[in-house]
Amino acid sequence: MVAHIVCVGAIYIDTVLTIPHFPIEDQKLRASKRTRRRGGNCGNTLEVLHQLVGTFGARQASLHLLSVLPNEHSADTEFIRNSFVGEDDQQPSVDINVTCVFRHDSQEAASSFIFWNEEKRTRTIVSINQLAELTVPEFILSATRVEDSKVDAGSRQWWHFEGRIPENTVQMIKHMRSTPHWQNAQISIELEKPEREEGLREIVPFADVIFCSKLWATTFGYTSAQAFLEHQLPQTRDNVTLCCTWGSGGATAVKKASNGIEWQSVEAWKSVHGERPVVDTIGAGDTFVAGMLFGFNFHSDDWSLEQKLSFANELAGRKVTQEGFGGLG
């Protein structure tokens, strides 16, 4: 049976400036390099997932993106669409079914200007997104288009949401849960940017898998992934898996099953001799999500939670020692 994985989220165009140290306010600083590439959490996740699916022989898969883009004739839209099809020597290209909601009055995609600080190996992201976010009615309409065009009845479906506006995401998921067609769809959510803690509380009861960042946890006063996840558990569905990445502190996952609660933690992955420096942490979390989605969809029974977590953690660890997302499969 074909496994369909649909990711719903924003696509960005990233301009990465490599700088020797963080700029001093109101001074000038020369960058040593500028790279322009397609970004966005779901785009990055799909790019990695696509390689994994190809490399590990899981051909029985189809990957989909549902996203808001600017005017369909704009240069930004063309740049983004080209990043998902065809061959390009400069960038790893991905072959993904893209369903777009176009904002006809806008020429510009969501964009990030990212300082890669070589001294401290940090990435500071300044982003701008003037495209109106996907609304619930738009989601319902477009989700049906994804269904009609590519997803055959009876197929396995996994819907992954970048939880950009938690209250909208909740409505989208509620709609899916109440539609017979989607009764068996598995649903995951990534919560990366903390808005309000209530946003998380609203979403937690509806998802099968939830990915949270360290930023979420620390913003609301938690000092460890375990303490944060423990606090979420009472509100969740049965069989939920919660994951929290902690940067150089590794990652933790917890699964609530009928026979009890299973905890797993891993330390951040390091290359065998620890000699490969960190060169690009942009999208490390998105890569982790790709690894976990791969585990859930293609090794649901033969990999334990510990194996899924270790795989995703290593993948994210390898990603930060290279630029971009190529060659991770």
Ligand code: FRU
């Ligand atoms: C990395 C990323 C970038 C993008 C930004 C959006 O996780 O998706 O590619 O510019 O985050 O928040």
